[in-house]
Amino acid sequence: MSGHPVQQHTTYPPPHQQGAYNHQAAPGVQPQTPLIHHDHHPENHARSHNAEWENSFCSCSPLGTCCLGCWCPCILYGRTNYRLEHGSTKGYTWYNMNCCFYGCLVLASPMQTFLGYFQRKKIREKLGLKGGCCGDCLRHCCCPCCALTQEEKEVTQKTKNAGYQASAGMHYPK
Numbered sequence: 001m002s003g004h005p006v007q008q009h010t011t012y013p014p015p016h017q018q019g020a021y022n023h024q025a026a027p028g029v030q031p032q033t034p035l036i037h038h039d040h041h042p043e044n045h046a047r048s049h050n051a052e053w054e055n056s057f058c059s060c061s062p063l064g065t066c067c068l069g070c071w072c073p074c075i076l077y078g079r080t081n082y083r084l085e086h087g088s089t090k091g092y093t094w095y096n097m098n099c100c101f102y103g104c105l106v107l108a109s110p111m112q113t114f115l116g117y118f119q120r121k122k123i124r125e126k127l128g129l130k131g132g133c134c135g136d137c138l139r140h141c142c143c144p145c146c147a148l149t150q151e152e153k154e155v156t157q158k159t160k161n162a163g164y165q166a167s168a169g170m171h172y173p174k
Contacts, residue, residue: 051130058143084126
């Protein structure tokens, strides 16, 4: 030996097993809640985007939504986007900026596919639905009216669900 003391390494359990995230305390001890709770475990993140789409891609009901997706996709795109952002259609007008932008891209080029792709990706992430980038893009390339209809039905259904909360905006004190 060279005369240097040998260091012993103490192993500690990961934080999620140490009780930092466990809100149950030992008997007689007051439970403490961590100030910041970050869940960086990949297995938990993967589970969070595992829900199935509840509405079929090729379902044409209700008929009004399907017809809107076929003949006026810009209106359906704008309505779905508004509902996703605000949690309802309260205050919605059919001639909003999303509708106009989508409509201009439909007339000018097939670039509306990219808007549809980004909206579908946003819906998947916000609602925790299964899917991927390639599938999103293919759906909007091959049958944009079916994709828009499915998205509208999914967002409508989820916003009516009691557990869904629209993203909070900035509020100024009065």
